[in-house]
Amino acid sequence: MDIFNIVVILTLLAAAFAFINTKLLKLPFTIGLMIIAIVFTLVIVAIGAVDPEVLIDAKALVRSIDFETVLLDIMLSFLLFAGALHTKLDGLKTHRGPIALMATGGVIISAFLVAGLVYGLFLLFNYPVDFIYCLLFGALISPTDPIAVLGILKEANAPKKLETKIVGESLFNDGVGVVVFLVIFAIAQKGVESITLGEIGLMFLEEIGGGVALGLLGGYLGFLLMRSIDHYETEVLITLALVMGLYSLAGALHFSGPLAVVVAGLFIGNKSPEVAWSKETRLYVDKFWELVDVFLNALLFVLIGFELLIVALDGQYILFGALAIPITLLARYLAISGPVALFKEKLEFIPKTDIILTWGGIRGGISIALALSLEPQMNRELFLTMTYVIVVFSIIGQGLTIGPLIKRILRKTKVDEA
Secondary structure (H helix, E strand, C coil): CCCHHHHHHHHHHHHHHHHHHHHCCCCHHHHHHHHHHEEEEHHHCCCCCCCCHHHHHHHHHHHHHHHHHHHHHHHHHHHHHHHHCCHHHHHHHCCHHHHHHHHHHHHHHHHHHHHHHHHHHHCCCCCCCCCHHHHHHHHHCCCCHHHHHCCCHHHHCCCHHHHHHHHHHHHHHHHHHHHHHHHHHHHHHHCCHHHHHHHHHHHHHHHHHHHHHHHHHHHHHHHHHHCCCCCCHHHHHHHHHHHHHHCCCCHHHHCCCHHHHHHHHHHHHHHHHHHHHCHHHHHHHHHHHHHHHHHHHHHHHHHHHHHHHCCCCCCCHHHHHHHHHHHHHHHHHHHHHHHHHCCCCCCCCCCCHHHHHHHHHCCCCHHHHHHCCCCCCHHHHHHHHHHHHHHHHHHHHHHHHHHHHHHHHHHHHHHHHH
16 A cells, blocks of 8 residues: 555544544543554454454554654654744753753663663563663663653643653653664674774764754754745745754764754744744744644554554563563663752752653653564564553553642642641
8 A cells, every 4th residue: 555545544543533532532632542543453353353354454554554664764853843843942951951861861771770670570581582682672662752741741731840851851862762772773783792882982972962963053054044034934844844854864974863853943943933933934833833743643643553453462572561661660760860869959849850750751652663673583572562562551551640640749749838
């Protein structure tokens, strides 16, 4: 099936699921879509038990969609830019210390903690897996997904300071997490003995430093172009071309594309509204990227639901995934507790910030896409199933409860202060 018909089918289903959610379930947009997509998938599986052709056709359709390419090479750049465009730097500057630590050291610490604990879990069940592959799993599951986080926080009514920390960390740790994964992936392919520490450091510097520099340069050039005109149609096109051009150029230069578009989005979103855009341009640019965000999120979360069709439903794999849920939460808590404790008094964090950041660290489609990129000899089916279990729990379980958790902590804080 060609790409146009696939997009047509996904859009029709996303619209139908969104209508059902808005009319009946009234759940947060992205969570509702994914739950309905999973239920729809289970119905297909049930029908497939009676008419196998239905299940075969459905699996063929899902397999024809290269989820890794669709998300990492197409959707991700637009979604990250849309999120960064509406994130204000004032809050990020104030919290740049903890955000930087959590988005870099926190991701790396979490990756190693998850790897060690999961490696021990496999040994406990007499299911040996090479540590380097456990480390790959730790790297792909540690970054929190800004796509999932942004949509859910909008409906959680989180305090602005807290929202800034969660969103800021998610925007940057996504790019860093992908870089960490790619470095470990290269080591797993070539062998630990064939790569030196200098080469690893150079890869990090090239990907992260190059991505940030490219994003700043691209954002500044886009800003200059938009400042020189007042024509909202052209300015919307400039932002669109900027995202596509930066992401493609970053890939060609072996820089981090996610970091490049995040930095460019932050630059333009904070610099252009007061200097380069008229009120009309600002309205159209904002609305355009809001619609892009909604549309691509809808397709993404429907796709996540449908990925259930190609996940190996092996009982032991599912058990490992369930047992890995508390492991990933513990690793995240330990990884962020240091930065929180370090800046707690200086930045006046609200009580239980470490708990909220742990539970608000939602995993999403990026982890699934990275798991799909694993090679068969890297225990791909095992780690894909585990990742899917963790992502579904994270989006539904954590996503539905983060709002009530924040409200409860804030209410308790007010009572204690009184």
